[in-house]
Amino acid sequence: MKKLGILCGFALFVVGTVSAQTNPSYSFSLPSSGATTPRFTAYGTTSQPSFLFAASPAPAADSSAATDASSLSLASTDAAPNSEVLPAAPEPEPQTVQGVYQNFDWEGYVGYTYVRFFEVPGSVFNTNGANFSVQYYFKPWIAFDGEFVATFGSQLCCTSKFVMGLGGIRVRRQGPYGIEGWAHILGGGSHYVPQTAYGNQHALAYELGGGVDVVLHNSRRMAYRLAVDAAGTNFFNTYQVSPKVSAGVIFKF
Numbered sequence: 001m002k003k004l005g006i007l008c009g010f011a012l013f014v015v016g017t018v019s020a021q022t023n024p025s026y027s028f029s030l031p032s033s034g035a036t037t038p039r040f041t042a043y044g045t046t047s048q049p050s051f052l053f054a055a056s057p058a059p060a061a062d063s064s065a066a067t068d069a070s071s072l073s074l075a076s077t078d079a080a081p082n083s084e085v086l087p088a089a090p091e092p093e094p095q096t097v098q099g100v101y102q103n104f105d106w107e108g109y110v111g112y113t114y115v116r117f118f119e120v121p122g123s124v125f126n127t128n129g130a131n132f133s134v135q136y137y138f139k140p141w142i143a144f145d146g147e148f149v150a151t152f153g154s155q156l157c158c159t160s161k162f163v164m165g166l167g168g169i170r171v172r173r174q175g176p177y178g179i180e181g182w183a184h185i186l187g188g189g190s191h192y193v194p195q196t197a198y199g200n201q202h203a204l205a206y207e208l209g210g211g212v213d214v215v216l217h218n219s220r221r222m223a224y225r226l227a228v229d230a231a232g233t234n235f236f237n238t239y240q241v242s243p244k245v246s247a248g249v250i251f252k253f
Contacts, residue, residue, distance in 0.1 A: 103174075104252035107135040107143075109225060111248015115151045117162050118240045120198060127151035127162050131227075131246045135170055145170035145184050147207070149231075149244070155194065164190040164205045164231065178215030178223070184208075190233050198236035206232045213250060223250040 113131035118124050129151030137143040149164040168186035175181065190205035209229030216224060229244040 103137070103140060104220070105137050106253050107137075108251045108253070109133045109135075109248055111225060111246050113149055113151055113244060113246040115149070115162060115231060115242055115244045117151075117153070117192075117242045119192075119196075120236060120238055125153045125155055125160060127153035127160065129162075131248065141172055143170045143172070145186060147186055158194050161193045162190070163192075164188060164207070166205065166207050168207075178220075180213040180223075181210070182213065183210035190235075192235055196236070198238075200235065203234045207244070208232075209244070211246075221252050223252070224248070225250050
């Protein structure tokens with residue numbers, strides 16, 4: 001029995017030694033304050049080797065590089081062409097030309113004129129005659145206007161004459177197809193004969209009205225005019241407003 005106990009104890013010793021070699025124990029020692037990598041030491045083996053593990057720290061993300069990458073991404077997004085195809089702009093409608101007419105600075109007019117002269121209340125005379133006028137357009141739409149009117153009639157078995165010399169301003173507006181509308185205001189003097197018992201033969205005069213000029217030829221140097229005016233005078237201490245109608249030919253140069 002004594003030998004059997006010694007044999008069992010020796011077997012237990014051998015088994016413990018083999019177990020100690022197979023399952024070594026490790027100890028971990030914290031590095032000093034200046035160390036940058038931890039050191040691990042293993043014990044329990046015959047040679048007791050030491051192992052040094054150097055863990056490289058992960059590189060920090062560069063914020064400036066990230067910002068540049070974001071900027072490049074936005075720039076590329078903005079610079080990218082629009083995927084939608086815009087429709088082509090519609091072509092402009094063709095323009096039609098109604099006519100181009102040359103303008104002249106000077107105009108000369110001669111025509112027939114009718115004036116119904118209201119001499120005094122209850123005394124009216126019809127007179128017929130001629131109208132002469134000249135216009136100078138110092139701008140395309142406004143001109144100096146000068147006019148001379150001479151008409152003739154009959155009063156008390158005598159020939160009557162009604163004459164006016166006037167000057168003023170004319171404005172015009174050009175329309176299509178050679179049509180031109182205009183208006184004027186003139187002032188000056190007038191003369192009436194024969195001498196009557198009502199008084200003076202001379203008086204101040206004015207004229208207010210307008211008309212239409214029409215080109216009926218290929219040349220713009222000639223046109224036709226129709227004008228209607230109110231001729232105001234102050235004969236015999238009485239105010240007269242006499243209608244006046246004229247039609248004639250214009251020469252432009």
